[in-house]
Amino acid sequence: MINPYLYLLISSVLFGIGVYGILSKRNMIRMLLSAEILFNSALLALVSFTSYTKNVYGYFLVFLAVGIAAAEVGVLVSLAILLYRRRGDIDVMEVDKLKG
Amino acid sequence: MIEFNFLIPIEDTIFLFSAALLLISAVLVIELRSHVYAAFFLEMVGLANAVLFALQGLALIAIFQLVVYVGATVTFILFSVLMFKEAKPVKPRFKLLDLLIGAGIAGLLAVGAFSIYKVSPTAGKPSLDVTLPEKIVSEYGLALFLVFFTLLTTLIEALVLARREVSS
Structure with a gap:
């Protein structure tokens, strides 16, 4: 039996990697991938707590979270593609120039 | 054997x-x-x-x-x-600072998780050996419908992306 704290420790390290990715990258796709790492980290923590406390509601939360993350990825990729078609690059520092 | x-x-x-x-x-x-x-x-x-x-x-x-x-x-x-x-490769402005912020947040989370892990009650909970799919369909039909609906929206988005643009 593996100590549940180890899962939470891995989740924390993964979250730190995701935060570093979001802060250090300017490319929209790379920021999306970093946000997905954050999502995976949060999911691992949720699953660890669910498994640890044997709470049935956690299972449904995980199902909902994965389903909604799939939709969120679709929206973000659509935005990135639209931005790329309009501007030719997806540097987020340039996005504010789209303001009226 | x-x-x-x-x-x-x-x-x-x-x-x-x-x-x-x-x-x-x-x-x-x-x-x-x-x-x-x-x-x-x-x-x-x-x-x-x-x-x-x-x-x-x-x-x-x-x-x-x-x-x-x-x-x-x-x-x-x-x-x-x-x-x-x-x-195009873009040199990050504050790479060391970003790294420190990431490491700091990871450390804080690890300490927080450890403290929660130490105090959370676990004894006496029954093992979840119910048939989960049956429970989902019988008690959480609306949540299941929401998951299917959000996945359907992703499919629609993919179709819209794949559609050929017609120039006006």
Whole structure:
């Protein structure tokens, strides 16, 4: 039996990697991938707590979270593609120039 | 019948391998220059996460993660990034500061998780050996419908993206 704290420790390290990715990258796709790492980290923590406390509601939360993350990825990729078609690059520092 | 005696329990070996794959793949997602390889390693992150779910006894959630997240969502990202040119390398302004913030947040979370882990009650909870799919369909029909509906929206978005643009 593996100590549940180890899962939470891995989740924390993964979250730190995701935060570093979001802060250090300017490319929209790379920021999306970093946000997905954050999502995976949060999911691992949720699953660890669910498994640890044997709470049935956690299972449904995980199902909902994965389903909604799939939709969120679709929206973000659509935005990135639209931005790329309009501007030719997806540097987020340039996005504010789209303001009226 | 042949019995295998492992020096290290097989569960621990799988855990160590999955954890290493998870963390190394996450670093590669951030640091690799190619978007395509970065998306591929994001799939590895999802795969290793699913193995960790299965190790905690949540096989159904591990399968859902594999089918919906790795199989559909990240593959959608992988094929979408093929449409972009490779990014021009941009030198980050405060790389060390970003690294310190990331490490600090990870440390805070680890300490917080440890304190929660120490105080949370676990004894006396019954094991969840109910048939989960039956429970989902009977008691959580609306939540299941919402999940299907959000997945359907992703399909519609993919169709809209794939549609050919007509210039006016």
